[in-house]
Amino acid sequence: MAQVLLEGIHKVYPNGFEAVQTCSFTIQDGEFVVLVGPSGCGKSTLLRMIAGLEEITEGTLSIGDRVVNDVDPADRNIAMVFQNYALYPHMTVAKNMGYGLKNRGISKAAIEAKVREAADMLNLSDYLDRRPSQLSGGQRQRVAMGRAIVRQPDLFLFDEPLSNLDAKLRNQMRIEVRALQRRLGTTAVYVTHDQVEAMTMADRIIVLNGGRIEQIGTPKEIYNTPASTFVASFMGAPPMNVLNATVSDQQVTLDAGLELPVSAPAASSGPILVGIRPEDLTLGEGTTPFDVQIVEELGAQRLLHGTLGGQAFSVNVNKDHEAGTGTIPVGINPGAVHFFSREDGFRI
Amino acid sequence: MKRAGFTNPWLPILLLVPQLSIIAVFFYWPAAWAIQSSFYLQDPFGFGSTYVGAENYTDIAESTEYRKVAWFTVYFTAIVTFLSLSIALLLAVKADNVLRGAKTYRTLLMWVYAIAPPVAGFLGIMFFDQSHGPLTRFFGFFGWDFKLGVDYFDTATAMIIVAVWKQIPVNFIFFLSGLQSIPRAVREAALIDNGSGFRRFWDVTFPLLAPTAFFLLIINITYAMFDTFGIIDTMMKGEPGANPMTLVYKVYIDGFRGNDLGGSSAQSVILMVLVLVLTIFQFRLIERRIHYT
Numbered sequence: 001m002a003q004v005l006l007e008g009i010h011k012v013y014p015n016g017f018e019a020v021q022t023c024s025f026t027i028q029d030g031e032f033v034v035l036v037g038p039s040g041c042g043k044s045t046l047l048r049m050i051a052g053l054e055e056i057t058e059g060t061l062s063i064g065d066r067v068v069n070d071v072d073p074a075d076r077n078i079a080m081v082f083q084n085y086a087l088y089p090h091m092t093v094a095k096n097m098g099y100g101l102k103n104r105g106i107s108k109a110a111i112e113a114k115v116r117e118a119a120d121m122l123n124l125s126d127y128l129d130r131r132p133s134q135l136s137g138g139q140r141q142r143v144a145m146g147r148a149i150v151r152q153p154d155l156f157l158f159d160e161p162l163s164n165l166d167a168k169l170r171n172q173m174r175i176e177v178r179a180l181q182r183r184l185g186t187t188a189v190y191v192t193h194d195q196v197e198a199m200t201m202a203d204r205i206i207v208l209n210g211g212r213i214e215q216i217g218t219p220k221e222i223y224n225t226p227a228s229t230f231v232a233s234f235m236g237a238p239p240m241n242v243l244n245a246t247v248s249d250q251q252v253t254l255d256a257g258l259e260l261p262v263s264a265p266a267a268s269s270g271p272i273l274v275g276i277r278p279e280d281l282t283l284g285e286g287t288t289p290f291d292v293q294i295v296e297e298l299g300a301q302r303l304l305h306g307t308l309g310g311q312a313f314s315v316n317v318n319k320d321h322e323a324g325t326g327t328i329p330v331g332i333n334p335g336a337v338h339f340f341s342r343e344d345g346f347r348i
Numbered sequence: 349m350k351r352a353g354f355t356n357p358w359l360p361i362l363l364l365v366p367q368l369s370i371i372a373v374f375f376y377w378p379a380a381w382a383i384q385s386s387f388y389l390q391d392p393f394g395f396g397s398t399y400v401g402a403e404n405y406t407d408i409a410e411s412t413e414y415r416k417v418a419w420f421t422v423y424f425t426a427i428v429t430f431l432s433l434s435i436a437l438l439l440a441v442k443a444d445n446v447l448r449g450a451k452t453y454r455t456l457l458m459w460v461y462a463i464a465p466p467v468a469g470f471l472g473i474m475f476f477d478q479s480h481g482p483l484t485r486f487f488g489f490f491g492w493d494f495k496l497g498v499d500y501f502d503t504a505t506a507m508i509i510v511a512v513w514k515q516i517p518v519n520f521i522f523f524l525s526g527l528q529s530i531p532r533a534v535r536e537a538a539l540i541d542n543g544s545g546f547r548r549f550w551d552v553t554f555p556l557l558a559p560t561a562f563f564l565l566i567i568n569i570t571y572a573m574f575d576t577f578g579i580i581d582t583m584m585k586g587e588p589g590a591n592p593m594t595l596v597y598k599v600y601i602d603g604f605r606g607n608d609l610g611g612s613s614a615q616s617v618i619l620m621v622l623v624l625v626l627t628i629f630q631f632r633l634i635e636r637r638i639h640y641t
Contacts, residue, residue: 053536073536074543086533090555099551100541147537 002064002154002187003029004050009059011045011211019045021212022059027189027204032181034190036198037208038234044159046208047191051080051157063154074103079148080157084164085140087132087147093119094128097146111150118146121180138169145177149184156181156188162197174200195235199223207231225338229345232275232338238303243274243311244342258309261286262334268348275338278303278316283323285331290315292325379620386614390607397610404614414598414615421573421594424508428572431512433564436519437557441549443520444527454524461517465575469582472510476502483509497585504592507583511576519564526560527553566630570623595619 004027011020020042027033035043048054050061052073061069068076079100087096097118098111106114119125122142132140141161148156161177162170178201181188192198198205199219207214207222207230215227226232226240233239244255247264252274254260260274283290283304290313296303302323304315308330315330317323339348354360386404388397408414443453463471475483476496483506487494495502530553538552554561574596581600584591588601596619603612 051536051540053539072543073540076540078540080537080540082533082537084531084533086531086537088534088538088552088555090558099538103542103544103547147541 003027003031004155004187004189005060005062006050007060007062009046009049009061010057011042011049011054012057019211020049023213024059025206025213025216027187030185030187032178032188032190032201032203033206034192034198034202034204035206035208036192036195036234037214039193040210041208042211043191043193043208047157047159047189050155050189051078052076076155077151077153078155078157079151079153080159081141081144081148081161083160085132085144087140087143089132092129092131093124093135093143093146096132096143097150100147100151114150114152115146118149121149122146137165138173141165141173145180149180153186156186156190158188158190158192160192161190163192163194177201195237199235205235207234209234225347226275227347229273229275229340232340236277238278238314238316240275240277240338241308241313242340243276243308243313244271245274246271254309254311256310258288260288260332260337262332262337264339265348268339271342272348273340273342273345275340276332277336278314280333280336281315282331282333283315283317283321283328286329288330288332289327290330291327292323295323295325382613382616382620384613385610386617388610390609400610404610405618407611408614408618417593417595417598420504420592424504424511424576424592424594425569425572427508428511428515428576429565429568431508432515432519432568433561435512436516437523437561439516440520440523440527441553443524454521457517457520459517460514461521463514465514465578466582468510468514469579472506472579472583473585476506496583497587497591500590500592503584507576507580507592510579510583511572514579515568515571519568522560522564523557526557530556562630566626569626573619573622 006026007024008022009020009024010018010022012018023046035046037043045054049056050063052068052071056069060067063076063078088099091099094112094115097115101111101114115128116125119128122145124139124142124146127135127139127143132143135143141164144161158177162173165173174197190197190201199222202219204216204218205222206216209230215222215231217225217227222231222235226235229240229242233242245252245260246255247253247268247270250263250266250268252260252262252264252272254274262274264272281290288308290304290306290308292304292306292315294305296305300319302317302319302321304317304323305312306325307313340346341348385397387399387401389400389403390397439457446453473481473496475481476494477484478494478496481494481496484494484496494506496506497503534552534556535548538548542548542551573594576594577596577600580593580597584593588597588605593601595615599612599615599619602608602615606612
């Protein structure tokens with residue numbers, strides 16, 4: 001177990017592509033940190049640099065109190081779980097799990113004991129003699145987890161480990177992975193593009209966009225006070241409504257001329273962006289007219305899509321709230337309105 | 349596999365006829381003819397033949413000459429197969445690590461494959477030429493007086509070198525594509541599990557290459573035993589005398605130079621049985637155990 005320290009980490013590929021812009025952060029001992037962002041945002045590159053599979057162009061990476069920039073992946077005492085499991089197809093489940101230990105000169109009996117223990121933990125005891133090709137996707141995922149566990153690493157690295165599983169299994173494994181990490185108390189870095197995984201699993205989330213860190217924070221912080229419109233619309237489903245508006249004397253007016261019953265922060269004026277989460281609105285109250293065009297039934301909720309002052313807008317209401325198409329007044333909770341700069345998208 | 353349904357039972361037969369007739373005309377008919385003629389003593393000038401029973405076979409079994417050629421074939425096949433596979437594997441592993449220039453390298457190496465065996469043999473003669481062959485000079489530098497076509501051992505060495513050289517490109521291409529089909533994540537997982545590149549290769553990479561390697565093993569054995577005819581023919585410069593030759597070449601020499609068609613047929617039958625055994629070995633014993641998916 002160890003803390004991970006990234007200082008001025010920077011990655012430029014030989015072809016000149018800047019995958020990760022200079023960034024620094026610390027992952028605490030035992031913490032579960034999720035790197036989230038759209039594809040190509042640099043999250044996997046960052047993880048692979050921590051693993052040692054990718055060279056660090058600039059900066060210092062420490063695991064525990066050891067600088068590991070030039071340490072071989074095998075000597076970093078880490079374990080990685082890959083998206084497509086990356087099991088050795090010619091080895092049995094037991095051999096797959098024990099291979100990393102064998103190379104550390106651990107005795108056969110000790111390896112077997114550790115493999116057995118991990119297999120028990122993961123309900124794999126009946127499959128130890130099978131080949132990966134004889135297992136289901138979920139079982140393969142467990143073997144990959146087992147391979148990581150038996151090494152008793154300082155650090156777990158997960159590279160979108162659940163994205164090849166079907167939705168139901170994914171939800172189940174999400175909980176299992178989280179519970180396992182809690183139980184073992186091993187520091188973990190988890191890469192995903194799925195904001196639900198990020199929100200549900202993380203102690204802290206790092207949101208990346210275009211090779212840059214947009215925001216670091218707990219799931220609650222990220223959701224309640226997104227640092228930019230990117231974070232606001234990436235985290236949360238359905239995404240936050242972001243409207244073009246102008247502020248003068250703290251009065252917010254949408255670009256089409258509709259005045260919103262909220263007051264902008266004193267410092268802001270001129271063109272801005274107004275963000276409102278779909279669930280922070282009440283139908284049938286207030287005076288702002290919302291033109292509903294499509295109603296999506298989600299079972300527990302109903303999602304209304306339409307326009308507000310001519311701009312795309314969604315409202316999320318409870319299932320027992322009747323709703324149809326047409327214009328309907330909508331009430332805005334003034335405390336739940338976010339203001340962003342129109343120039344760079346950052347929070348005001 | 350998907351089963352195709354035919355309503356007319358004659359249609360599949362009709363579709364198979366072209367292929368079957370080719371096999372029949374070019375394999376079964378000559379094979380049957382060889383088996384038949386292996387029991388006869390043919391008149392060298394084509395005036396009839398005499399039934400001699402298994403005499404052709406017993407002659408072969410007792411012939412020290414045949415035994416010598418058979419042993420040479422075994423050594424030749426083993427050495428050519430081993431060297432062409434291992435050198436190609438080494439080159440493929442090295443090329444796999446290189447990203448830039450890999451394509452050019454592959455193309456350059458592939459050119460050798462396009463050379464016809466007799467031309468390869470002829471190039472071999474030039475390289476091993478008694479007076480000005482660069483390889484002869486090279487060996488001479490180490491005090492080895494290389495005599496192609498005169499010294500049994502020297503000629504065998506030259507044949508092996510040319511045969512290996514000719515076969516490396518094919519093996520290389522197969523090994524390289526085999527290496528590149530190993531998922532990157534599996535290699536990376538191995539990178540985290542094992543710090544030694546050498547051990548990683550033998551524990552992970554090579555077992556995953558095994559299906560390719562086994563396929564190539566069979567291809568190379570077949571190549572060394574049968575397809576090196578052109579190289580051998582060119583390199584011994586039409587003087588079989590004291591020179592080494594393989595069983596296939598001996599079939600030709602005895603049949604068409606020695607005009608012993610019966611004995612030559614008996615030798616072909618033995619080779620056919622050998623191929624049959626090799627095929628059974630391939631399908632039954634190993635191929636089944638070596639695939640993982």
